[in-house]
Amino acid sequence: MYTQALNIKDMAAAAEDSAFDARFQSRVDAEEKIEPNDWMPDAYRRTLVRQIAQHAHSEIVGMLPEGNWITRAPSLKRKAALLAKVQDEGGHGAYLYAAAETLGVSREDLVEQLLDGKQKYSSIFNYPTLSWADIGIIGWLVDGAAIMNQIPLCRCSYGPYARAMIRICKEESFHQRQGYEIMVTLCRDGTPEQKAMAQDALNRWWWPVLMMFGPSDKDSQHTDKSMRWKIKRFTNDDLRQKFIDATVPQGQYLGLTFPDPAMKHNDRTGHWEHGEIDWSEFKRVVAGDGPCNRQRMKQRRDANENGAWVREAALAFAQKRRARAEAAARIAAE
Amino acid sequence: MTETPLFRYTLRLADNALVLGHRLSEWVGRAPVLEEDLALGNLGLDLIGQARAFYVYAGEIEGRGRDEDALAYLRDAGEYCNVLLVEQPNGDFAATMMRQLFYSAFAHPFFEALQKSRDATLAAIAAKAVKEMAYHVRHSAEWVIRLGDGTDESHRRAQQAADDLWTYTGELFEADAVERALIEAGIAPDTAALRASFDNAINDVFDEATLQRPGSGFMQSGGRDGRHSEHLGFILTELQFLQRVYPGAKW
Ligand SMILES: [Fe+2]
Ligand SMILES: [Fe+2]
Numbered sequence: 001m002y003t004q005a006l007n008i009k010d011m012a013a014a015a016e017d018s019a020f021d022a023r024f025q026s027r028v029d030a031e032e033k034i035e036p037n038d039w040m041p042d043a044y045r046r047t048l049v050r051q052i053a054q055h056a057h058s059e060i061v062g063m064l065p066e067g068n069w070i071t072r073a074p075s076l077k078r079k080a081a082l083l084a085k086v087q088d089e090g091g092h093g094a095y096l097y098a099a100a101e102t103l104g105v106s107r108e109d110l111v112e113q114l115l116d117g118k119q120k121y122s123s124i125f126n127y128p129t130l131s132w133a134d135i136g137i138i139g140w141l142v143d144g145a146a147i148m149n150q151i152p153l154c155r156c157s158y159g160p161y162a163r164a165m166i167r168i169c170k171e172e173s174f175h176q177r178q179g180y181e182i183m184v185t186l187c188r189d190g191t192p193e194q195k196a197m198a199q200d201a202l203n204r205w206w207w208p209v210l211m212m213f214g215p216s217d218k219d220s221q222h223t224d225k226s227m228r229w230k231i232k233r234f235t236n237d238d239l240r241q242k243f244i245d246a247t248v249p250q251g252q253y254l255g256l257t258f259p260d261p262a263m264k265h266n267d268r269t270g271h272w273e274h275g276e277i278d279w280s281e282f283k284r285v286v287a288g289d290g291p292c293n294r295q296r297m298k299q300r301r302d303a304n305e306n307g308a309w310v311r312e313a314a315l316a317f318a319q320k321r322r323a324r325a326e327a328a329a330r331i332a333a334e
Numbered sequence: 335m336t337e338t339p340l341f342r343y344t345l346r347l348a349d350n351a352l353v354l355g356h357r358l359s360e361w362v363g364r365a366p367v368l369e370e371d372l373a374l375g376n377l378g379l380d381l382i383g384q385a386r387a388f389y390v391y392a393g394e395i396e397g398r399g400r401d402e403d404a405l406a407y408l409r410d411a412g413e414y415c416n417v418l419l420v421e422q423p424n425g426d427f428a429a430t431m432m433r434q435l436f437y438s439a440f441a442h443p444f445f446e447a448l449q450k451s452r453d454a455t456l457a458a459i460a461a462k463a464v465k466e467m468a469y470h471v472r473h474s475a476e477w478v479i480r481l482g483d484g485t486d487e488s489h490r491r492a493q494q495a496a497d498d499l500w501t502y503t504g505e506l507f508e509a510d511a512v513e514r515a516l517i518e519a520g521i522a523p524d525t526a527a528l529r530a531s532f533d534n535a536i537n538d539v540f541d542e543a544t545l546q547r548p549g550s551g552f553m554q555s556g557g558r559d560g561r562h563s564e565h566l567g568f569i570l571t572e573l574q575f576l577q578r579v580y581p582g583a584k585w
Contacts, residue, residue, distance in 0.1 A: 060368070069357060074576035074585035075403045076389070080382045083359050087375040092367055134574055134585065182585075191583050248551040300362060307366025309491070310427045313484025320483065 017041075028230050033159035036102040044229055047105050048158055050119070051231065053110045056096035057121035059089045060114075063294050065129040065137055070227045074132055081178060082135060088171045095167065099160040115301050123282065124212050126290030133194075133201035135185055137177015141247065143207045147172045150211065156231035167209045180250065181217075187254040195255070203259045210274070213240040224302070241271055246271045339512045341395045342415065344456070345405070346558055348388030349416035351398060352406055354437060356569055357424055366427055373473060377434065380466040387459045407577035411566045418557040419502035421566045425495065428488065431477040432481035432495035440506040443531040447523030456521065477541045478544030480541025489544065491520065496540075497548050502551025504531075 020039050027034065028061035049131075057186055063086050070086065097107040113119040124142055130137065152171065186198040214220060214236040226232035234242075248253040251258055262275030284290070358378035365371040402579035419437055424430045425483070440582065445467055448460035481492040507525045509517065516522035540547045 047500050063363045063371070070362055071572045072358045072575055074407075074583075076352075076382060076386050076406055078388070078585055079359070080379060083362065083379055083382065086362055086381070087372055090368060090371050090375070094372070097368075125507055185585060189584060191580065193580060194583055303364045303366070306364070307370075307427065309485070309487050310366035310370075312483070313488030316488075317480040317484040 001021060009187050011286055025228070029155040030159045031155075031157075031230070032177065033162065034157050035159045037225075042141075043225070043232075045103055047226060047229070047231060048161065050098055050102075051211060052096055052161055053105070053113070054120050054122075056093045056100060056110065057119060058112045058125065059093035061121045061125045063093075064296055065125055065127070065292070066135060068129050069132065072132075073135075077268075078135075078182070085139070085171030085175050085178065087210045088175065092168045092171070096162040099164045102160045111304070115297070115304060117288070117297070120286065123290060124208055125296060126285050126293045127205065127208050128292050128298055129170045130175065131197050131201060133183075134205070136179050136186060136198065137201040137205045139175050139177075140250070141179075141205055143172050143179060144213070144247065145209050145243055147176060148239050148246075151298040152233040153231075155230070155233065157173050183254055187256060198237070198254070199256055201258050206259050207277065207281070209278075210240060210244070210277055211285075213237075215279065215282070218275075244274055245270075246273045258294075259320050311317040338395065339515045339523065341392055343471055343510050343516055344388050344392040344419075346415045347456075348392055349414050350420050350437075350441075351381045351388065352385035353414070353416045353566070353569060354420035354433075355379070355385060357420065357422075358430070358434075361430065366485055366511075370427075372581060373574070374430075375475065377470055380463075384459065384463050384466070387462075394467060395423050395476045400496070403577070407574045411562050411570055412560040412569070414562065414566060415558045415560055417502065417505045418554055418563055419499065419505065420564055421501060421557070421569060423500065423565055425498075426491055427477075428481050428491040428533055429495040429498065431474045431481065432492065432499050434470060434474035435478050435536070436499055436503050437506075438467050438474060439532050439535040439539075440503075440528065442467040442471050442535075443528045444523060444525065448526065451522070452520040458576070471535065475535075478545070479543045482540070482545040490574065496545055500548035501551060501554045503532075505555035508555055508558070524580070532559065547573060 021041055024034070024038075024040060024044075036042075065088050066082060070079065070083050075084050096111060101107060102109060110119065116122065116272075120313075124145075129138070147169060149163055154162055154169055156162040156165065183198060186194040190198070217235045217237045220236055220274050229236075248263070249260065260275045262273070266271055266273050285293070288294075355378045356512040358381065360372050360377075362371060365374055385406070389405045392401045392405060393402065419433060422429075422433055442464065443462035445460040449456040449457050451460065451463060478492060481488040482491070508527055509525055513522055513525075517524045536547060556581050557566075576583075
């Protein structure tokens with residue numbers, strides 16, 4: 001970006017950039033990790049900031065739909081597990097903001113962009129959690145889909161992001177197993193009402209979960225470059241297919257029916273085929289008209305505004321303390 | 335059926351921990367900074383863990399087959415026997431931290447003493463809890479100091495919280511017949527002997543925080559005998575909803 005202001009040097013800078021660029025790409029091709037102080041193309045940096053920030057925001061906003069049920073969890077064991085899970089998600093947000101900060105942005109700035117609606121978070125968190133079974137479904141499917149997306153990111157070319165993802169993926173797979181275990185309890189050992197609760201939850205969440213992998217490859221804008229930079233390693237459709245293939249047998253074990261009459265196993269390819277995804281719904285939710293977009297953002301904004309006096313107090317206290325320490329040091333020196 | 339003092343006593347410890355843990359869990363997603371979302375969750379998890387251990391033991395003492403969930407989810411407010419302090423609403427961040435300081439400045443020396451109980455199970459639960467409560471004291475004290483000695487607004491809020499909550503601190507040190515029987519048996523610590531430790535901790539924090547320690551005043555009590563504030567009913571309504579709507583279901 002800095003070259004834009006210096007018109008005369010444009011040509012030289014462009015030539016220099018392209019030399020750097022070639023070297024950068026060869027390092028990426030050799031599976032070397034790019035570290036914060038290494039040279040990187042501006043567009044690479046921007047892509048990473050956007051993606052890591054969006055990922056961090058998703059962890060933070062993702063605390064809300066499940067957080068809803070902490071006070072209503074049906075047993076003490078479930079209550080403790082859910083509270084710990086939601087906390088893990090907050091922890092993921094913290095690592096990811098820290099990873100983004102290695103690229104020269106600040107957490108405060110990113111949070112502000114989220115609250116101003118300039119940065120996105122995963123569309124899935126704009127759906128409501130209406131019953132306890134939704135907590136099982138989120139662990140099983142939402143964390144499950146997140147893992148499919150994130151395991152390849154453990155090999156992402158950008159070192160700090162890759163390392164954050166390794167830690168996060170371990171916890172996500174624990175969440176996924178825990179969620180599935182809730183579903184087993186409801187579906188295999190549960191009462192007819194509990195089974196109905198589980199089926200209703202699957203009916204509401206299945207299609208939005210498939211949308212988590214993003215637009216179909218033919219409509220995806222970012223894929224090509226991200227693949228070349230090894231930020232992304234599989235296409236949206238590939239990951240979606242992998243997820244469906246892994247998930248359908250799990251749903252069958254639970255005795256649940258997927259809300260997709262077109263779903264069928266293709267014996268020739270070995271894949272489960274699915275019906276058409278309603279991309280108009282996806283676009284609508286991403287654009288801000290999902291069932292809970294306004295509610296989720298209002299809760300984040302309220303927390304931020306209600307906490308402003310606390311953050312100011314912490315800052316004022318730290319300044320006072322520093323001033324006192326300096327004064328004491330001066331007196332001691334005299 | 336008459337309950338034994340040991341059952342009643344263990345249940346009080348469990349109810350204190352659960353109700354306060356539940357209150358802290360209400361903060362998730364609402365804290366002033368992300369680090370505090372994580373910290374409040376940790377404090378809540380410690381307390382819920384303590385509650386579970388005490389409920390399991392209370393169920394064993396009672397010997398009627400009630401497990402931790404039967405005790406937590408199927409008793410009405412009048413049967414809950416937590417102190418009034420822990421059921422007070424979260425209020426603002428200052429009120430939550432002040433409530434935590436008052437509770438943990440009591441609970442830390444309390445569990446220290448309970449570690450020496452003649453009852454091996456209570457002693458073992460206390461040995462774990464004492465480490466947790468030491469952290470609760472540290473964390474809440476740091477915040478009370480920051481808020482007290484921060485801005486005018488944070489000072490005013492912290493002082494307000496102290497003034498509002500002080501009236502619930504007396505109950506922490508009350509000993510009734512249930513407790514006296516267990517003190518004599520070497521099972522329960524004598525809470526009167528913990529008063530000095532509590533006072534010192536509070537005085538130190540308040541001095542550093544430039545806050546006024548509230549005068550003695552009237553002390554509210556009754557929670558340990560099932561006479562609660564209006565707030566507990568709402569906590570239980572939320573906490574118990576699924577168990578009440580689907581009786582007998584396993585989750
Ligand atoms: Fe996460
Ligand atoms: Fe997760």
